[in-house]
Amino acid sequence: MSRRTVAELSRSLARGEFSSTELTRDYLSRIKQFNGVYNAYITVTEELALAQAGAADQRRARGEYGPLTGIPIAHKDIFCMQDVRTTCASKMLSNFIAPYNATVVERLNAAGTVTLGKTNMDEFAMGSSNETSFFGAVRNPWDPERVPGGSSGGSAAAVAADLCAMATGTDTGGSIRQPAAFCGITGFKPSYGRISRWGMIAFASSLDQAGPISKSAEDAALMMNAIAGPDIKDSTCVDLAAPDYMATLNDSLQGLRIGVPRQHLAEGLGAEVESALQAALKVFENLGATIQEVDLPNSHLSVPAYYVIAPAEASANLSRFDGVRYGYRCADPVNLEDMYKRSRNEGFGSEVKRRIMIGTYALSAGFYDAYYIKAQQIRRLIKQDFDNAFKEVDVIIGPTTPHTAFKLGEKNSDPVTMYLEDIYTIAVNLAGLPGMSIPAGSHQGLPIGIQLVGKDFDEARLLNVAHQYQQNTDWHLQGPEV
Amino acid sequence: MVWETVIGLEVHVQLDTKSKLFSGSSTTFGAEPNTQAGIYDLAMPGTLPVFNEAVLRMAVKFGLAIDAEIGRRSVFDRKNYFYPDLPKGYQVxxxxxxxVGKGSLQITLEDxxxxxxxxxxxHIEEDAGKSLHEDFLGLTGIDLNRAGTALLEIVSEPELRNAKEAVAYLKKLHAIILYLGISDGNMAQGSMRCDANVSVRKLGAKEFGTRAEIxxxxxFRFVEKAINHEVQRQINILEDGGRIIQETRLYDADKDETRSMRSKEVANDYRYFPEPDLLPVVIDEAYIESVRAELPELPNAKRARFVSQYGLSDYDAGVLASSREMANFYEEVVKICDDAKLSANWVTVDLQGLLNKSDLEINQSPVSATRLGALIGRIKDQTVSSKIAKTVFEAMLGNEQSVDEIIESQGLKQVTDSGAIEKLVDEVIAAxxxxxxxxxxxxxxxxxxxxGQAxxxxKGxxxxxQLNALLLQKLKG
Structure with a gap:
C-alpha cells in the first residue's frame, strides 16, 4: 500500500481493495517503525485515527464519501486540534491541550480524513531546518544526517517517508516550499487570504498561510478543494469562493508564458539546482510553454524586509505566552515580573527569543520608521515587481532553494546564513502570492525542488502547471529508501 | 501669582453592545468571574478577532452627534504591554x-x-479584564469577563479651565451618550471612566505647564474634587519653587487626595503597529447617512425647541433637556395638561426637589407623568389652587388614587361659588x-x-x- 498518492489511495478505497482502517493501521505501524529515526511526529493520535478510520469506513459503506474520506493525514503541530496536545514544538506549549479546532482541521475532518498525529516543526515555525524544535530535530528521509528543511519539516519528512498520505503545513517565508524541496515532495502555499488562519498559531499574521504538503500536485488540488475558501472567523480570509482545483489540472500548457527571474539565476545558486531548473524548463517548452527572463529588481531586499516585518508581528503574537492562563509557567515565581521573565525565558527556545528581540527592537520608539515603515515600503516595491512581471508572463518559475538539504548542525551557528536559506521563497510571502515547490531533479541522492509562483488567487493555474509537469516526469514518484 | 488651570479629559465609554468588540462573548455586567470569556478573550493561541459592526454604528453615531469628522478608513493598531488582565499582551x-476625528461639544457655564x-x-478599543487583589491569600485573581468589551475613548482638547467646566463637559458628554443610547453611562459600574490631564500655568502664559494624569x-463629584486637589497641589509646588513631574496619579476618594502611581518619565514604549489580523474599516457616505437617520434629537436642539415651542426660559429648557428621560417626562406632562410653563415649574421645582430628596432618577419617579399632568390640569381649570395642589401632590405619593379622587375624597376642591365666598367675607369682616x-x-x-383669615x-x-376682589369691595364698602 505504501508510497501511493492520495488520488491512488482514494481510488483503491473506492474499489474496496482495502479499508480505511487497514490503511490507517498500516500507516500507524510504519510510524511506530520509523518515527524513531526521523522524529517527524510530536504526537501520534492512534486512538483518534482508528476511530476516524472506522467512521470513514461506515460512511463509505453508506455511500457517503468524497475523495478524502478515510485518507490518513498528519497535521503540523501549529494547528489547534480540540482535545489534542498542540505544542507548536515549544516547551511553552508542551502541555497545551487545544480547546477547539482550527478551520483547516475542521474542514479536513468534515472531508473524512483520518488524523494520524501532529508533526514536528521549528519552534513557533521559526526556522529553516527544523532544528529549533523543543522535541528535537527532524531528519531528512533521504539522508538522516541532513535536515528536512523547515519550518514544516515534520510534515515534509512524514510525507517523504510515507508516514502519512498527506499533511498540512504552514508557510510564512518558505516553510512549506523549502522543506518540500529538501524532501522531494510537493508543497503548496496558496495566496494570502485563500485559507483561513483560524486556529493556526500565529507567527507573523500578515504572512502566515496554511497549505498542503503532498506527493503530487493532484493531491494538493484534492486538499485545496477541502480547505480553501472564505471563513467568517478570519477577517483576512478573502470572501472569494474557491474554484474546483481538480477541474483545470489537465488544461493544456500550450502558449503558457513562463518567466524566470534574472535575479534568481545569479550568484549563490548551486550549479546542480540551476541545471535541474533548466531541464525542467525544457520540459515545459516541450509542453508548449514559452520561456522568458523577468526582472524582480528588489528581490535582494526581501530577506531584510522579512526579518523586520515577521519578527515585529511575532513579538506581539507571542506576548500571550506569559504563564498566566495556559502553557508553561516557571516554578515558584516570587512576583509577577519574575513569573513573566522566567516563564518566557525558560519556555521559549533561543531562535524564538532572538526574533522576539529583533521585533521588539524594530517596533521601538525611534526605530519604528527606520525599520518597520521602511520594511513595509520595500514590501510594496516587491509586490510591484511581481505585478510588473505578471504583465508579461502567467507563471514565474525558479529555484526553491539555492542547494540541496544541508547537514544537521551545519548552519545553526550563524542565524544570517540560515535566514538566507529562504532567499527565493520569502518575496512570495511578502507579495501574498501563491507559490509551490515540486521535485525536479536530484543530486548525490538528494532531491532538488523548483518553485512556481502565480498571480494573486491564481492557484488553479499553478496546480495545473505542476500537474502537467508531473504527468510528463517522474521526480515526484521517487521516494527515499526508508 | 495668578495661575490658570488647563484640563483635558480622556473619557472611556463602555459601548452597550450585546457581544464584545472582537468576539461573540456576552457583555452583561456582574456575571460570575470568567464565565463571559471565550477563547479569543482568553487569547487562546490561533484565535482571531472579528469586528463587531454594532460598535462601528455606535461610534459613528457619537461622531455625528458631536459634529466630528468621521474616519472614512479607520485602522486598528496593537498597543503592546504586559499585564495579567491583558490576555493577548496587547490591546487592540x-x-x-x-x-471619530475632530469634533466639539457645547457646555453651559455657571453664569x-x-x-x-x-x-x-x-477611538474604538478593547477593554482589559480586572485584577482582583483580595480574597486570594496574597495572590492575584484575574477576571476576564470585561476583557474585550468595546470602549470608545473620547479625548478632549486641553480647553477646560477649571474643575466646574470639566464637570459640565463630562455631564454633557454623559447626557449625549444616554441620548444616543450607546452606553448606560454608569460611572459607579465603570461604564464611563474619566482620566483628567491637569496642569497649571501663569495666567497669560502661552506654553502649557507639565501635566499630571489622574x-x-x-x-462627577470626584472629578471636581480630584481636579481641585491636584490644581492646588501643583500650585503649592510651583510657589515653593519646585517643578511638576509628568506622571500618572490616582485619586483617593477617602482621603480626598491624589497620589503618584508611576512616573511617565520612564514612559512605557507601547510599540504600536497596525493590527494585521484585521482589515481597515472603510465607511462610505451611504453608511454615514444611514446612521445619521437614526440620530435622536440631541440636547442642544431639544433645548432650542423647548424655548421656541413652549416659550420656556433658556435655563428651564436647559434643565429639562439635560437628559432624554427628563425631557420625555416633561413633554408627556405637557401633552396631558396643555400648560407648558406650569409643567416646567412642576417638573423642575416640585418633582425635581422630591427626586433629589429621595435620591431617585426621573425614571424612578413615584409620580408618573400622567398623574402629574392630571394635577396640573386641575390647577389650570381652577379645581384646586396652586397652593392646595402641593397638598394633593404630597397625597399622591403614598396613594394610588387618581388626582380627582384625592381632591374629592379629601375635600380639597377650590371654592369658586361667589355666594359662598361672599358669605365667608361677611363672616370675617363681622368677626x-x-x-x-x-x-x-x-x-x-x-x-x-x-x-389670611378667610x-x-x-381651609385654603x-x-x-375671587376672594381678593370681594374682600376689597366689601372693605372699601
Missing amino acids: TQLQFPT GSDKVIGITRA KNINS NPEQVTQYRAGKEKVFAFFI MKVS KANPD
Whole structure:
C-alpha cells in the first residue's frame, strides 16, 4: 500500500481493495517503525485515527464519501486540534491541550480524513531546518544526517517517508516550499487570504498561510478543494469562493508564458539546482510553454524586509505566552515580573527569543520608521515587481532553494546564513502570492525542488502547471529508501 | 501669582453592545468571574478577532452627534504591554486613524453662558479584564469577563479651565451618550471612566505647564474634587519653587487626595503597529447617512425647541433637556395638561426637589407623568389652587388614587361659588371690627390679615382671585 498518492489511495478505497482502517493501521505501524529515526511526529493520535478510520469506513459503506474520506493525514503541530496536545514544538506549549479546532482541521475532518498525529516543526515555525524544535530535530528521509528543511519539516519528512498520505503545513517565508524541496515532495502555499488562519498559531499574521504538503500536485488540488475558501472567523480570509482545483489540472500548457527571474539565476545558486531548473524548463517548452527572463529588481531586499516585518508581528503574537492562563509557567515565581521573565525565558527556545528581540527592537520608539515603515515600503516595491512581471508572463518559475538539504548542525551557528536559506521563497510571502515547490531533479541522492509562483488567487493555474509537469516526469514518484 | 488651570479629559465609554468588540462573548455586567470569556478573550493561541459592526454604528453615531469628522478608513493598531488582565499582551485600539476625528461639544457655564470645547478624537478599543487583589491569600485573581468589551475613548482638547467646566463637559458628554443610547453611562459600574490631564500655568502664559494624569475617577463629584486637589497641589509646588513631574496619579476618594502611581518619565514604549489580523474599516457616505437617520434629537436642539415651542426660559429648557428621560417626562406632562410653563415649574421645582430628596432618577419617579399632568390640569381649570395642589401632590405619593379622587375624597376642591365666598367675607369682616376700622383708616396692610383669615376659615380652598376682589369691595364698602 505504501508510497501511493492520495488520488491512488482514494481510488483503491473506492474499489474496496482495502479499508480505511487497514490503511490507517498500516500507516500507524510504519510510524511506530520509523518515527524513531526521523522524529517527524510530536504526537501520534492512534486512538483518534482508528476511530476516524472506522467512521470513514461506515460512511463509505453508506455511500457517503468524497475523495478524502478515510485518507490518513498528519497535521503540523501549529494547528489547534480540540482535545489534542498542540505544542507548536515549544516547551511553552508542551502541555497545551487545544480547546477547539482550527478551520483547516475542521474542514479536513468534515472531508473524512483520518488524523494520524501532529508533526514536528521549528519552534513557533521559526526556522529553516527544523532544528529549533523543543522535541528535537527532524531528519531528512533521504539522508538522516541532513535536515528536512523547515519550518514544516515534520510534515515534509512524514510525507517523504510515507508516514502519512498527506499533511498540512504552514508557510510564512518558505516553510512549506523549502522543506518540500529538501524532501522531494510537493508543497503548496496558496495566496494570502485563500485559507483561513483560524486556529493556526500565529507567527507573523500578515504572512502566515496554511497549505498542503503532498506527493503530487493532484493531491494538493484534492486538499485545496477541502480547505480553501472564505471563513467568517478570519477577517483576512478573502470572501472569494474557491474554484474546483481538480477541474483545470489537465488544461493544456500550450502558449503558457513562463518567466524566470534574472535575479534568481545569479550568484549563490548551486550549479546542480540551476541545471535541474533548466531541464525542467525544457520540459515545459516541450509542453508548449514559452520561456522568458523577468526582472524582480528588489528581490535582494526581501530577506531584510522579512526579518523586520515577521519578527515585529511575532513579538506581539507571542506576548500571550506569559504563564498566566495556559502553557508553561516557571516554578515558584516570587512576583509577577519574575513569573513573566522566567516563564518566557525558560519556555521559549533561543531562535524564538532572538526574533522576539529583533521585533521588539524594530517596533521601538525611534526605530519604528527606520525599520518597520521602511520594511513595509520595500514590501510594496516587491509586490510591484511581481505585478510588473505578471504583465508579461502567467507563471514565474525558479529555484526553491539555492542547494540541496544541508547537514544537521551545519548552519545553526550563524542565524544570517540560515535566514538566507529562504532567499527565493520569502518575496512570495511578502507579495501574498501563491507559490509551490515540486521535485525536479536530484543530486548525490538528494532531491532538488523548483518553485512556481502565480498571480494573486491564481492557484488553479499553478496546480495545473505542476500537474502537467508531473504527468510528463517522474521526480515526484521517487521516494527515499526508508 | 495668578495661575490658570488647563484640563483635558480622556473619557472611556463602555459601548452597550450585546457581544464584545472582537468576539461573540456576552457583555452583561456582574456575571460570575470568567464565565463571559471565550477563547479569543482568553487569547487562546490561533484565535482571531472579528469586528463587531454594532460598535462601528455606535461610534459613528457619537461622531455625528458631536459634529466630528468621521474616519472614512479607520485602522486598528496593537498597543503592546504586559499585564495579567491583558490576555493577548496587547490591546487592540486605533492610533493614527480613529473612527471619530475632530469634533466639539457645547457646555453651559455657571453664569449661563455657553462655551465650546474641542474634542480631538474618539477611538474604538478593547477593554482589559480586572485584577482582583483580595480574597486570594496574597495572590492575584484575574477576571476576564470585561476583557474585550468595546470602549470608545473620547479625548478632549486641553480647553477646560477649571474643575466646574470639566464637570459640565463630562455631564454633557454623559447626557449625549444616554441620548444616543450607546452606553448606560454608569460611572459607579465603570461604564464611563474619566482620566483628567491637569496642569497649571501663569495666567497669560502661552506654553502649557507639565501635566499630571489622574486616572480612573468614577463620579462627577470626584472629578471636581480630584481636579481641585491636584490644581492646588501643583500650585503649592510651583510657589515653593519646585517643578511638576509628568506622571500618572490616582485619586483617593477617602482621603480626598491624589497620589503618584508611576512616573511617565520612564514612559512605557507601547510599540504600536497596525493590527494585521484585521482589515481597515472603510465607511462610505451611504453608511454615514444611514446612521445619521437614526440620530435622536440631541440636547442642544431639544433645548432650542423647548424655548421656541413652549416659550420656556433658556435655563428651564436647559434643565429639562439635560437628559432624554427628563425631557420625555416633561413633554408627556405637557401633552396631558396643555400648560407648558406650569409643567416646567412642576417638573423642575416640585418633582425635581422630591427626586433629589429621595435620591431617585426621573425614571424612578413615584409620580408618573400622567398623574402629574392630571394635577396640573386641575390647577389650570381652577379645581384646586396652586397652593392646595402641593397638598394633593404630597397625597399622591403614598396613594394610588387618581388626582380627582384625592381632591374629592379629601375635600380639597377650590371654592369658586361667589355666594359662598361672599358669605365667608361677611363672616370675617363681622368677626374683626377692629381691623376693619384700621383698614378703613388707611392702614392697607391689614388687607393681608383678612385674606389670611378667610383662607383659614375656608381651609385654603377659596379661590384667591375671587376672594381678593370681594374682600376689597366689601372693605372699601
